[in-house]
Each structure stands twice: as C-alpha cells, then as structure tokens.
Amino acid sequence: MSAPRPARAVIAIGTAVILLSVVLWAVLGANMGWTKSYIEIPKQDEVTGIDYTEKVNRFVPGVDLLVPAIGAGFVCVFAGIIILKRKPKTHITTS
Amino acid sequence: MKTQHIALVALTIATASLQAQPMNFDFKDPKGVNNIVFKLDAPLESINGTANGISGTITADPKAPEKISGKIIVDAKSLTVPNPVMQEHLHGADWLDTSKHPEITFEIKNVVNTKQDANQGTADINGVFTLKGVSKDVTVPVSVTYLPGRLKDRGGDKEGDLLVVRTTFKINRGEFGIKEGESLDKVSDVIEIQLSLAGAAPKG
Numbered sequence: 001m002s003a004p005r006p007a008r009a010v011i012a013i014g015t016a017v018i019l020l021s022v023v024l025w026a027v028l029g030a031n032m033g034w035t036k037s038y039i040e041i042p043k044q045d046e047v048t049g050i051d052y053t054e055k056v057n058r059f060v061p062g063v064d065l066l067v068p069a070i071g072a073g074f075v076c077v078f079a080g081i082i083i084l085k086r087k088p089k090t091h092i093t094t095s
Numbered sequence: 096m097k098t099q100h101i102a103l104v105a106l107t108i109a110t111a112s113l114q115a116q117p118m119n120f121d122f123k124d125p126k127g128v129n130n131i132v133f134k135l136d137a138p139l140e141s142i143n144g145t146a147n148g149i150s151g152t153i154t155a156d157p158k159a160p161e162k163i164s165g166k167i168i169v170d171a172k173s174l175t176v177p178n179p180v181m182q183e184h185l186h187g188a189d190w191l192d193t194s195k196h197p198e199i200t201f202e203i204k205n206v207v208n209t210k211q212d213a214n215q216g217t218a219d220i221n222g223v224f225t226l227k228g229v230s231k232d233v234t235v236p237v238s239v240t241y242l243p244g245r246l247k248d249r250g251g252d253k254e255g256d257l258l259v260v261r262t263t264f265k266i267n268r269g270e271f272g273i274k275e276g277e278s279l280d281k282v283s284d285v286i287e288i289q290l291s292l293a294g295a296a297p298k299g
Binding site: 032033034035036037038039040045046047048049050051052053055060062063064 | 181245259
C-alpha cells in the first residue's frame with residue numbers, strides 16, 4: 001500500500017526546509033554566532049596607525065536563524081511520519 | 096654686535112616658549128577613522144560593537160604631557176552592533192536609552208604616571224566618564240603619540256600636528272544604571288572599551 005499523499009508532502013517539505021536552511025547558512029558564511037546585517041573589513045590608517053573597520057552591508061545568518069529553521073523542518077518530518085504510521089480507518093459493514 | 100647677540104637670544108627664547116605652548120587638538124576626524132570598540136562577553140559569542148561619532152578637544156603640550164585637559168564626546172546613537180535586534184535593544188530604554196542620553200563623555204581631570212620617550216608616551220588619566228547620565232571617576236591607561244607636521248599627510252590642505260591617543264579600560268554596566276544585576280546570564284556586567292583616536296591641531 002502506498003503512503004498517503006499529504007504525509008509524503010509534509011515529509012518532503014520538512015526535508016527541503018532542513019536542507020535549504022543548512023545550505024543557505026553555509027553559503028552565506030557559516031556564521032556560528034548571531035545573525036549579522038553587516039560585516040566589518042579591518043583597515044589601518046597609514047599616517048596614524050589607527051586600526052579601524054569599514055562596514056559592508058551583508059546579511060550573514062547566524063545560528064539564531066539556523067536552529068529554528070532546522071527545528072521547523074524536523075517538526076514537519078515528524079508530523080509526516082506520525083501521519084504515515086496512523087492506521088487507516090476501516091469501515092465494517094454488516095449485511 | 097652685542098645688540099645682535101641679545102636679539103638672537105631673545106628670539107630663541109621666544110621660539111622655545113612658542114613651541115612649548117599647549118595646542119588644541121580637535122578629535123572630530125573628517126576621515127572617520129577615529130573609533131571606539133566595545134566588547135561584552137556573552138554565551139554564544141562576545142558582543143562587539145563600534146562607534147565613530149566622536150568629537151571633542153584635548154589641549155596638550157607635547158613637551159609637558161602632564162599638562163593635558165579636555166573632553167572626548169561620543170554620539171551614543173553612532174554605536175552599532177552587527178545584529179539588528181541587539182542594535183534595537185542597545186539603543187532602547189533598558190540599555191543606553193540614547194534618545195534621552197545622546198552623549199557618552201570622558202572629561203580629563205588630571206594626568207599621573209607620565210612616561211615620555213621622544214614623541215611617544217604613556218600615562219594614567221584620571222577623569223569623569225559619563226554614560227547614560229551617570230558620571231563616575233575612572234582612571235584609564237593611555238598611550239599617546241605626537242606626530243608633528245603630519246596633518247597634511249592625511250589628505251587635507253592644512254599644515255599641522257597630530258596627536259594619537261589609544262586606551263583600553265573596563266567598566267561595569269550596572270554602575271551606570273544599565274540593567275544592574277539583570278541579564279547576567281546573557282551579557283556580562285563588564286564592558287571592555289577600546290579607544291583609538293587621532294586629534295588634529297592645524298597651524299595658521
């Protein structure tokens with residue numbers, strides 16, 4: 001017997017959310033800290049020798065976004081598995 | 096001949112006294128290089144922020160480093176952290192309340208333990224640090240570098256001197272009315288503050 005269609009879709013969505021979150025997080029910097037809206041490029045003033053940073057606007061997701069996204073994905077996957085394991089209702093008819 | 100000799104001596108004394116005069120160094124840096132870094136320990140990663148809205152004047156005599164006075168002002172709204180949610184909290188009423196307290200200041204009271212080697216020196220500066228409307232006496236160790244005639248090298252059209260000041264010191268946020276005794280599991284009470292500033296004294 002094939003699995004019910006909604007259950008398979010929920011599992012597929014959950015898996016996609018997990019994979020997409022991990023891939024996006026890795027591609028955008030694999031930041032193990034908090035999400036950042038800019039990054040800092042270290043610079044040094046030639047005359048004074050002062051170290052400073054130049055801000056560049058860039059979205060860098062951190063684990064504060066990754067963990068909830070993976071969590072949401074796992075919730076979908078487990079929900080799908082629970083739906084799958086539910087026994088289909090049988091209608092007993094008496095004649 | 097004697098008159099010429101007296102005139103030469105007088106000129107030398109006059110020049111020396113002119114050189115020894117204190118100079119006003121303006122710390123509003125048009126290049127935007129002057130910066131303050133602040134750091135708080137936190138469980139996931141330390142919270143590092145910067146500020147570059149710096150102004151103020153220091154009057155200093157490079158030949159007498161103990162004779163230094165002035166005030167450095169930081170625009171509290173120029174403080175930034177990379178995380179947008181933290182940025183909002185930082186400027187909010189619970190933390191710095193920058194709408195009510197737009198300035199963070201350090202006013203020099205006196206200088207002790209001065210050590211000078213040519214155009215570089217170190218000292219301990221006693222001053223009044225004001226944050227979120229609370230003023231406290233603090234002592235900060237500073238290193239100072241005097242760069243005579245280097246102002247024009249930074250791209251401006253004026254001749255003059257530069258004074259580079261660096262310091263790192265720590266404060267307790269609770270002492271300045273910033274969530275005293277609260278959120279210690281999330282953010283440390285100790286804030287490390289690092290200043291790197293260059294002041295300009297144009298001539299003429």
